[in-house]
Amino acid sequence: MLYELPGFEHVDARDVKEVASLLHRYGGKAKVIAGATDLLGLMKDRVEGPECKIPEVLVSIKKIPDMMRIAYDKAAGLRIGAGVTLNRLAASDVIREEFTILFQAALQVGTTQIRNMGTLGGNLCQRPRCLYFRHPHFLCFKKGGSKCYAVTGEHRFYHSILKQGKCVMAHPSDLAPALIALKAEVMIMGPNGSKKVPLQEFFLGPNHAAETILNTDEYLTEIDVPVQSEKTYQVFLKERIRHAADFALSSVAAVARISEGNCEEIRIVLGGAAPFPYVALIAEETMKGKKLDDGLISLAAEASVREAKPLRMNGYKVDLTKTLVKRALGSLALSASRDEAASQ
Numbered sequence: 001m002l003y004e005l006p007g008f009e010h011v012d013a014r015d016v017k018e019v020a021s022l023l024h025r026y027g028g029k030a031k032v033i034a035g036a037t038d039l040l041g042l043m044k045d046r047v048e049g050p051e052c053k054i055p056e057v058l059v060s061i062k063k064i065p066d067m068m069r070i071a072y073d074k075a076a077g078l079r080i081g082a083g084v085t086l087n088r089l090a091a092s093d094v095i096r097e098e099f100t101i102l103f104q105a106a107l108q109v110g111t112t113q114i115r116n117m118g119t120l121g122g123n124l125c126q127r128p129r130c131l132y133f134r135h136p137h138f139l140c141f142k143k144g145g146s147k148c149y150a151v152t153g154e155h156r157f158y159h160s161i162l163k164q165g166k167c168v169m170a171h172p173s174d175l176a177p178a179l180i181a182l183k184a185e186v187m188i189m190g191p192n193g194s195k196k197v198p199l200q201e202f203f204l205g206p207n208h209a210a211e212t213i214l215n216t217d218e219y220l221t222e223i224d225v226p227v228q229s230e231k232t233y234q235v236f237l238k239e240r241i242r243h244a245a246d247f248a249l250s251s252v253a254a255v256a257r258i259s260e261g262n263c264e265e266i267r268i269v270l271g272g273a274a275p276f277p278y279v280a281l282i283a284e285e286t287m288k289g290k291k292l293d294d295g296l297i298s299l300a301a302e303a304s305v306r307e308a309k310p311l312r313m314n315g316y317k318v319d320l321t322k323t324l325v326k327r328a329l330g331s332l333a334l335s336a337s338r339d340e341a342a343s344q
C-alpha cells in the first residue's frame with residue numbers, strides 16, 4: 001500500500017568525512033537525513049526522479065558536534081553548522097542582533113515543532129511544495145515525466161510569477177533569500193574534500209530535475225555569513241495564507257547600506273516568486289547611490305517585478321510582491337533616518 005514508509009537502513013555518521021564516504025559508497029541509494037521533516041514525507045509519498053531515487057540508506061548528521069555549532073567572530077563572521085535547527089538559530093543572540101533577517105526568517109518558518117526539528121541545511125535542500133510533484137500519481141517533469149501539471153492546473157499559491165521553465169515551482173525556503181541577501185556562502189563536502197560556493201550559485205534553474213548543484217555524494221556542512229558593514233540595515237517580510245504556519249506566497253529579504261540618506265549598497269532577494277531565490281537586480285540597479293526617498297522606493301518596487309510573467313491564476317502575486325518590496329524598503333529607510341536623527 002502507498003503512504004507507508006519504505007524500509008531503509010539508518011546510519012549515524014560520526015564525523016563529516018564519514019558522511020561523504022558513506023554517500024559515495026552507496027552512490028545514489030543514500031541520502032543525508034537531518035530533522036526528517038521533509039525527507040520522510042517524500043519517501044512515504046514515493047517521490048523520486050531520475051536524479052533522486054527513494055533512498056535505501058539514510059545517513060544522519062545529527063550526532064556530529066561540528067554540524068550543530070553556531071560560531072561568531074568579529075573578523076571571520078558567522079558560521080552556522082548545517083545541522084543547526086531553525087529554533088536554535090532564532091534563539092541565538094548574535095544572530096538576532098547582527099543578522100536580524102535570519103532571526104526574522106527562521107521565526108516565520110512552519111510551526112514550533114517544525115522549527116525544533118528542521119535544520120538550516122534541510123531548509124536549503126527541501127524539495128518543492130507543488131502538489132503535483134508531491135502526489136504519487138503525477139509523473140511530473142521533475143520526476144522524470146515530460147510535462148508540468150501545474151502550468152494548466154492548480155498554481156495559485158506555491159508557484160512562480162518569474163523565470164519559469166519546464167517547471168513552474170516557486171522556491172519554498174524562507175532562509176535562502178535572507179542568506180543570499182547577506183551574501184552567505186555554503187561549504188559543500190564531497191569524497192574529494194570540501195569547497196565553498198556563494199549560496200546564490202547553489203540553486204539551479206527550472207529546467208533541472210534537482211533544485212541544487214549537489215551531486216549524490218555531496219552535502220552541506222556549514223553556512224558562512226560575512227560580517228555586515230557599518231550602517232547596514234536588514235529586513236525580511238513574508239506573506240502567506242495561514243499565518244499560524246505556511247510557506248511564502250511571496251517574501252522579500254532586503255539588506256542595504258544607507259549613509260546620509262543615500263542607498264550606498266542594496267541586496268533585494270525574493271522568495272516564493274521564482275523557481276530559485278530571485279535576486280532583484282533591476283531594482284538594485286535602480287537604487288544604488290541614490291537618495292532613498294518615497295519616489296525611489298516606488299520605482300524600485302516596480303522594477304523588482306519587471307520580469308514577472310505570472311501564470312493564469314497567480315497574477316495577484318505580482319502586486320503582492322511589489323507591496324512587500326515597498327514596505328521592506330520603507331522600513332529600511334525609516335530605520336536609517338531614525339539612526340541619523342539620533343546621532344545628530
Ligand SMILES: Cc1cc2nc3c(=O)[nH]c(=O)nc-3n(C[C@H](O)[C@H](O)[C@H](O)COP(=O)(O)OP(=O)(O)OC[C@H]3O[C@@H](n4cnc5c(N)ncnc54)[C@H](O)[C@@H]3O)c2cc1C
Pocket residue numbers: 031032033034035036037038039040061082083108109110111114117118119120121122123124125126127172173174175214218219220221245246247248
Ligand atoms: C508543515 C511544514 C511547514 C513548513 N513551513 C515552512 C515555511 O514556512 N518556510 C520554509 O522555509 N520552510 C518550511 N517548511 C520546510 C522546513 O523548513 C523543512 O522541512 C526543514 O527545514 C527541513 O530540514 P530537516 O532537517 O528536517 O531536513 P530533512 O527532512 O532531514 O531533509 C530534507 C532534504 O534536505 C536534505 N538535507 C538535509 N540536510 C542536508 C545537508 N546538510 N546537506 C545536504 N542535504 C541535506 C535531505 O537529504 C533531504 O533531501 C515546512 C515544512 C513542513 C513539514
